Amino acid sequence: MGSNGNHSLSVVLQRVEDASKVVFTGVYGPSLRVEKRRFWEELNVVRDRWVFPWCIGGDFNEIRFVGERSGCRRTTRNMVAFDDFIANHELVDLPLSGARFTWNRGESQSRIDRFLICPGWSNLVPDVYQRSLIHSVSDHCPILLDPRLQSWGRPPFRFEIAWLQAPRMEERLGEWWSFIKSKGPSDVVIGRKLRFVKKKLREWVKEKRAFDQNRLRWLESRIGEINFLEGEGNGNSNLREELGRIKAEHNGILLHEEISWRQKSRVKWLKEGIRTRHIFMPWLVLGGGKLYSSDGSLRPTPEELVFKRLDEDQCRVLEKPFEEEEIEKGVFSLGRDKAPGPDGFCLAFFKHVGHM
Template identity: 85%
Template sequence: MKILSWNINGLGALAKGAQIKDLVRKVIPTLICVLETKLEVIDRFTLKSPGVRGDWSFSYVGSNGASGGILVAWDELCWISVDELIGNYSLFVVLQRVEDASKVVFTGVYGPSLRVENRRFWEELNVVRDWWVFGWCIDGDFNEIRFVCERSGCRRSTRNMIASNDFIAKHELVELPLARARFTWNRGESQSRIDRIFICPGWLNLVTDVYQRSLIHHCPILLDPRLESWGPPPFRFEIAWLQAPSMKERLGEWWSFVKSEGPLDVVIGCKLRFVKKKLREWVKEKRALDQNRK
């Protein structure tokens, strides 16, 4: 199962259609999820824009004018559609694998940009998910981060961040690590991680890779079981750093700097990520000073 997901910010534009078509030819996915299509109606002719062949089926959520829109398309040589449900913010498709007749639920989501709609968004996902017991993969643009460190300039947790983590914990979802990228959206100096893929624990043999394009604000995400990279190497703390002048005081200041709310594991995770970031900056500065002394 190879899934390509991309917030294209307007599927009807010729330039963007060419970009996604080029990527589809390179990675050859078996399922495509295109977000923010900005199209109220999608037909077979429109489906040619992402570069899919004639032996593909699709379902979609029409946009609200020039806002939103979800397209999910799958290769009929690999998948057979069994059931589906179209929501306001999501598209649930139950697919049966041709190879072994196993069934999975794939959900493409486009989260609301207005805070007043956040509660309805999570309620929709919770209610519909309970209809099926098959393995689940939920993918899309959630328009929200999970941790403070996932958005530049963010220092406090919000209610929707807490709601998103509660939802993940309730359904025992696993978020796959991103390779080759830390953020999935950028505009100027603003960066955040709002495009995500979650799977049920039974799919932990799958990994995710990210291909970034400088011409767009969202980068596409590729989920491929054959990829071996789990992203950059893990960060390692060197005990010798504690011998540096005022290091213990610095660690205390960095740890106290992040004011986060929510479950204890979420709070600790945010603090650790911030401390890791500051340590990397400190190490970089230290190496530069050592080089100048030489």
């Protein structure tokens, strides 16, 4: 359940634990002054449609106070209208931690991105706050609405395709896979190898995540320093070149995280192909009459049907044991992120090991 407007998209969400409902509205405010009045009217209609707790967030393309835009010296009518909208709906503008501004381009800086919540939302999700994240691609700074959820312990093991892009990963997997040299049935040997590889991967992932997090913190700190210097008018060509290199590295680390989350959520991006949706049409109405529908005639019963039968040669082919070549062909024809079993290894791992 939801609605969409010219500048907003709203959805009704239901919590699993208590079936309570909340409304979230994502916005992208207009930049033209003449359209801002219709923007607030659109949001008023959204709020009047539901009585559930409301959270609204996104790019409002407007500031509330003079100090939220560099170089701003006076309060405008649009700023007053934004402030009145928040007051009329008794919304809470959560304090922003991490940065003063959420958008910058050259020397221009503004806080035009934010989350607003009603008191009912904060009752359902207490201790919520918003903080800015470092941006390396967009002019906008990502804003995280953090409910400070508790940790539920270590997640189960899942092999991530993004790991295959790490330097020397092919060499590592080959060493780990060949390290166990045991005899016995194939399934037992493979099971021992998988358990050993899983153990080594857990150790490697722990070290890599610690390194990436430390590296991200340093990159984000340096990006913040350079942005501050440029905002103060102390930028130069060397700093801009350094900023470009740092943002590229920062974006590369985030891209690996994106691949990981994409696999976890089982999302297929458009560039990877679209799965065709089959549409069932029970009948077609034309000129008041139904086409392709049942004509009411009796259908034959199963006893009246004559089915084709397999001959002895065809039966023998079906009953033959699977050959290694057939199994390999079947495995390598499946998607790389498919079929993670209880061991947590997806097809990408087995395909990779199969080529070693």
